Amino acid sequence: MKAGYLGPKATFTDIAVQNAFPDAERIGYTTIPDCFKAVINNEVDMAVVPFENALEGSVHLTTDYLFHETNPPIRAEIIVPIQQHLMVHPMQYNKWNEVERILSHPHALAQCHKFLHNQFRGVTLEQLTSTAAAAKYVSEHPESNIAAIANELAAEKYNLKIVKENIHDYDFNHTRFIVLAHSHTEILPSLTSTYEKTTIMVTLPSDRAGALHQVLSAFAWRRINLSKIESRPLKTGLGHYFFMIDINQSIEDQLVKNAIEEIESLGCHVKILGSYFSYHTQK
Amino acid sequence: MKAGYLGPKATFTDIAVQNAFPDAERIGYTTIPDCFKAVINNEVDMAVVPFENALEGSVHLTTDYLFHETNPPIRAEIIVPIQQHLMVHPMQYNKWNEVERILSHPHALAQCHKFLHNQFRGVTLEQLTSTAAAAKYVSEHPESNIAAIANELAAEKYNLKIVKENIHDYDFNHTRFIVLAHSHTEILPSLTSTYEKTTIMVTLPSDRAGALHQVLSAFAWRRINLSKIESRPLKTGLGHYFFMIDINQSIEDQLVKNAIEEIESLGCHVKILGSYFSYHTQK
Known part of the structure; x- marks a missing residue:
């Protein structure tokens, strides 16, 4: 596999x-x-x-x-x-609190906003494509007094020294x-699932008042719980959105099937992203 | 002012x-x-x-x-x-198509994704806090073969040469x-407004099925048009959101007032961000 x-x-x-x-x-x-x-x-x-x-x-x-x-x-x-740590090259270990730049993924930098604001105000924050890329960069620049925000695995993999553990602002x-994966591929995670979900994307027929309300009505009266509704720009102009909806049931449920069928009958375009199990890891 | x-x-x-x-x-x-x-x-x-x-x-x-x-x-x-241009320091004008790094705001980089992918694949993209900050940086590093993506005003202000105009992927x-501003301050833009809007933020009472549907119902049956509904994480854990809603009417409308009152009676927390006019500029 x-x-x-x-x-x-x-x-x-x-x-x-x-x-x-x-x-x-x-x-x-x-x-x-x-x-x-x-x-x-x-x-x-x-x-x-x-x-x-x-x-x-x-x-x-x-x-x-x-x-x-x-x-x-x-x-x-x-x-x-998600557990974030501050790490430096072993050569810079003694002067880590004078780092000139801190590198990480933009989300990781945001997740450690309070820590960075309190301890490293004014230090340049550089956004890389991943926390690991930041750790890799630091490992390849031993002469630079820079730090990465990344996970424990990255510190281990790139031989960096963790100088501050768990610097993320929120614990949860x-x-x-x-x-x-293609539908013919068998997917068997080594974890236990707690529940099944379905994710769909809905484009409303027009900007008519109450169109999203109609879509939600199709789920509400059937007592189908939605765990997430998010709008994203359609990229056709300001004020045009599509909606991503997470349904806390399988697409195989008759009520879910009917709800989606009716939403389509209302003139909405529905794209089904998948019906799948949710798995949680301990670390 | x-x-x-x-x-x-x-x-x-x-x-x-x-x-x-x-x-x-x-x-x-x-x-x-x-x-x-x-x-x-x-x-x-x-x-x-x-x-x-x-x-x-x-x-x-x-x-x-x-x-x-x-x-x-x-x-x-x-x-x-939004009109984005590629610009370099005049000293680098002759070798602009060999730039080593392109700097801009993350949104501007994303807005020129296709252009960058086609013309500058592999070139390092660096994210700064604004398009103007990128132009400023380029103006301060005449020896570096780098470029900024920014607007015309930035090119003018920081004496950069525009080498490719309108590199944004979409025209609209x-x-x-x-x-x-404080409510006692008089705000008089030199533009003509087309319509009035109200923006509110709603926190649902719990994760109960259909809570968002109830909120939208309060607007739908009153034929109040909502131009935007967006969820954002509450920052209290995965799956917890608040909703930002744009209403295409003034908060002074009796129907809007009543809808908000009822949403609060349902146990939602409503934060009114403001009721205001919308203005469009030509460039």
């Missing part, structure tokens, strides 16, 4: 894959679209990408790509707790990853 | 202020929260900050700050078309800016 993921090695996505699919061969890709394409081209059996963070919200690139492109379905979600922070 | 805005000089926010308040004394601030605080501390009469872009969606820092902090009300919105792109 080959699992593509948003690399480099030791990203939180890598942690998600290691927890859910410990026996899979892991192949890191540079961008989220590259992960999607790897499944489409059958380079890998599945792709794991970040989808939503409890503090920062959705990963827009994933959401937009799922909406605008044709992709394999979502087959599982993996929810991972989690990231939700999704697993994309 | 003093207008605080997200600086440095020549950001799109600066353009918004110049168009709407040509006679105002403009004072640039480094961060969005600093703009808000400047109004609270009466350093300025109003603050202008970006709120939403047609392609990238909401500016989360503005949204989250409006939700989590106590601020003066929104008194106006200004909608500005606009950004929505909001004007915050």
